[in-house]
Amino acid sequence: MPRLMSTLALAGLLREAAPALEAALGAPVQVDLAPTRTLEARIRAGERADAAVLTAEAIAALSAEGVLDGMTARALAHSRVGMAVKAGAPRPDISDVEALRRTLLAVPSLCYSRAGASGIFFAGLVERLGIADQVDAKAIVIPQGFTAEKLLTGEAAIAFQQISELMEVPGIDIVGPLPEGAQTVAVFSGAAFIGAAGGTALLEAVARLCTPAALRGKGLDAPG
Numbered sequence: 382m383p384r385l386m387s388t389l390a391l392a393g394l395l396r397e398a399a400p401a402l403e404a405a406l407g408a409p410v411q412v413d414l415a416p417t418r419t420l421e422a423r424i425r426a427g428e429r430a431d432a433a434v435l436t437a438e439a440i441a442a443l444s445a446e447g448v449l450d451g452m453t454a455r456a457l458a459h460s461r462v463g464m465a466v467k468a469g470a471p472r473p474d475i476s477d478v479e480a481l482r483r484t485l486l487a488v489p490s491l492c493y494s495r496a497g498a499s500g501i502f503f504a505g506l507v508e509r510l511g512i513a514d515q516v517d518a519k520a521i522v523i524p525q526g527f528t529a530e531k532l533l534t535g536e537a538a539i540a541f542q543q544i545s546e547l548m549e550v551p552g553i554d555i556v557g558p559l560p561e562g563a564q565t566v567a568v569f570s571g572a573a574f575i576g577a578a579g580g581t582a583l584l585e586a587v588a589r590l591c592t593p594a595a596l597r598g599k600g601l602d603a604p605g
Contacts, residue, residue: 383583384411384430386420389497389527390460390543390569391434393599398590405586406579416496416525424448431580434587436498437568444572453581454572456604457591461558461566462499463544463600467532468552473539478562482510484539492521492528492537498567499542506563529553543567544600555600568604 383406387395392414395402402410415423417435424433424443433440433449434457444451464475473484485491485507494500500522507516521537529550531537539556540547547555558564571587573580593603 382409382411383432383579384413385432385434385583385587386413386415386424386428386430387434388417388420388436388569389414389525389549390545390567390601391458391599393545393549394458394590394595394601395587397599398595402586402590405589406582410583416494416500417498418496418501419525429574429577431577432571432573432584432587434569434571437570440570440572447575449572450575450580451572453584454570455584455588456568456570457588458545458569458596459566459602459604460498460543460545460569460600461564461602462502462541463547463558464556465529465532465540465542465547465550465553466538466556467535468554470532470538470554472554472556475556475560477560478510481560481563482512485510485512485516488519488538490519490521490537491516491539491541492523492531493541494525494528495522496525497542497546499546502565502567503541506559510563548600 443449474480493503507513528540528542571584
């Protein structure tokens with residue numbers, strides 16, 4: 382059975398396209414979804430699959446280490462970080478960097494993910510804004526998973542994550558992407574594992590799913 386290790390950013394696309402992926406390969410596909418940092422650690426600990434979809438930086442690093450085949454690497458999607466609230470809740474102002482800063486100081490609670498690309502970026506962002514201590518004092522930092530789930534339980538008033546990941550949680554409203562000056566564009570890429578006989582075919586099948594229309598429907602953008 383072909384096996385793909387993939388970042389959560391492409392979770393929605395891969396779940397929806399699972400029948401097409403399996404039809405293209407003529408076999409069931411095992412898709413293992415987790416944050417990039419978690420998958421990196423597991424791979425470095427010796428876990429293997431046929432192909433991986435991670436941040437471009439992780440793909441490059443694991444290729445340099447001789448774990449992934451850098452010759453097969455290809456960019457699959459661009460992703461932006463967004464903010465969400467529980468459905469029907471007031472939408473805080475994040476129209477510019479100063480408005481975002483005021484919102485972060487005013488809200489009673491918030492959630493972000495420790496291991497995902499968005500969480501790593503967000504932790505650096507609040508440091509740059511000079512409000513890390515105030516934000517961390519009221520933040521729920523989850524090890525992995527979908528941050529917007531904490532909106533539904535009432536544990537957090539706002540949640541930050543890749544927009545594609547926020548979209549995976551029903552019952553929430555996406556306020557929008559973070560403003561310019563407080564935004565990052567993550568590049569998610571794929572590569573086959575060294576020595577994986579079916580790795581290239583699996584990666585090519587995943588790449589064919591990443592059409593501009595399919596990516597837009599899941600809160601992502603096509604590379605370039």
